[in-house]
Amino acid sequence: MKPPLSSTGQGSSAICRAAGLIAAFCAAVSLLSIMVLMLLDVSGRYLFNSPVPGAAEIIELAMGITVFSALPLVTARNEHIRLDYLSQALHGRVQAFTNAIVGTISTAGMGLLAWRIAEKALTLQRYGDTTPFLRIPISPIAWFITVCAAAAALIFLWHALRFWYQAIAGASHPDQEGHAS
Template sequence: MERVFRSLEWIMAVLAGIALFIMMVLTFVDVIGRYGFNKSIFGTAEIIEYLMVCVIFAGIAFVTAGDQHIKVEIFEPWIKRKVPNLQRWCVHLFSLFVYAFVTWELIHHALDSFGSGKRTAVLDGPQWLMPGAAALFSVVGVALFVFALLLTRGWPGRLGRLQHFEADPEKSEHLEL
């Protein structure tokens, strides 16, 4: 099961990376063409919108699954000393609830867009494709997050090789499970 988890996480990371790279190249070529040759690429903005959905929602999927979010720890050290397990599980369950709610709304939006039959303005593509892709990536992300929580008993950041940094560099450690 862990192999399936790692494969899905890897696929999400690679998709986000490839989409980001394509966005970078497309924007670069479009700017050179527009300002250098007075010819821009038709539909660049719409293509970048599709790619942005992939970058954001595939990225959220693998970042959430590995508990690799940027965190601001103001009260966390004090709370961890008092009730470490309660704090950790409250954060994870709240994150899971919000992520599942957003996923649910994306699915409804994708289905509504599919039912409307609307097309995009420039490339005349199906309008449901963006919320559909976002919903699909989010479903995979929620599944990965639940699986990571179950597999690690609430410590998803400890899956695989992880460089764990503390505020004090002397306390930093390299975890491998």
Template sequence: MERFVIALSRIMAVIAAAAIVVLMSAIVVDVTGRYFTNSSVPAMLEISEGSLVVAIFFALPWAGVTGAHVAVTIVSSRVGPGWNRVFDLVVWVFCSLVVAWLTVASGTRAMSATRLNETRMGLVQWPVWPLRWIIAFGFAVLLLVCLVNLVRSLRGRAVLGAETSEESVSTETVFPPVPTERE
């Protein structure tokens, strides 16, 4: 299951990176079009919004797998491994519950948007319901990452990305040791 989640997250990260390229290209085309024609290129805003949704919600699982999310180690760096296991368990249970709720809520919203054929009215009529499914799918895969990390925590193993999420600056760099008289 871990390999599947990691592989799926990696594929989604590549798609998210491609969406960022699409977003940048749409902005360049729109700015260039505005410069030469004094008006916006039709559908560029909608393409930018759609690619931004893909970039954000398809990158979330990869951040969970690689440990690229925000980590605050004020407490965990000062306690032993036993307490850190307890912290990991609490964090991944909480994350799993919250992300499960987000998955259900966004899935319900996506079903409603699909049923209503939700569209955005702008320069062009743009369907919004596919983006709702992208959000729900991104949360669903993030939930799988949370559950994998919860199981790893329960088994006493390091969570995914733990080896890459270590602080790049050691505490000795931030808080240098106080010199003694012998030094």
């Protein structure tokens, strides 16, 4: 019997791949932008005594985009850094219960983070906050970060539900790489 939450449909698989590509593209473009801007800023500062105006502001915003656009992708691939001292000793339902509990806690934590960032984004939007030098509006970046954190929370929830199903039903369901969990 297959778990009710398995992603066997081609539609959901295509959506996941498309979302992953979009997240990877956003992260890659913002990281490339940071590298190019830092190169221009440092070169201009030391070679021509003329740094790029507002480079620090742009880099700060791009760092937020880089980190949070990669978050749903890393979460979907289940590639977060983790301490696995116990995971090698745990098997079957015990491991599934442990994974389900960790997934539930991760869902709650990421959901809380998304909620708090959304509140901050709303405040930034209401007050029209901008960066000090270039006057770039901050709220669109905060909303983008909110969406990425919320997406990661939903993905954590998806993983947690799969692990709860495995733990309760005792079914072994293949993970992302096709190995039985």
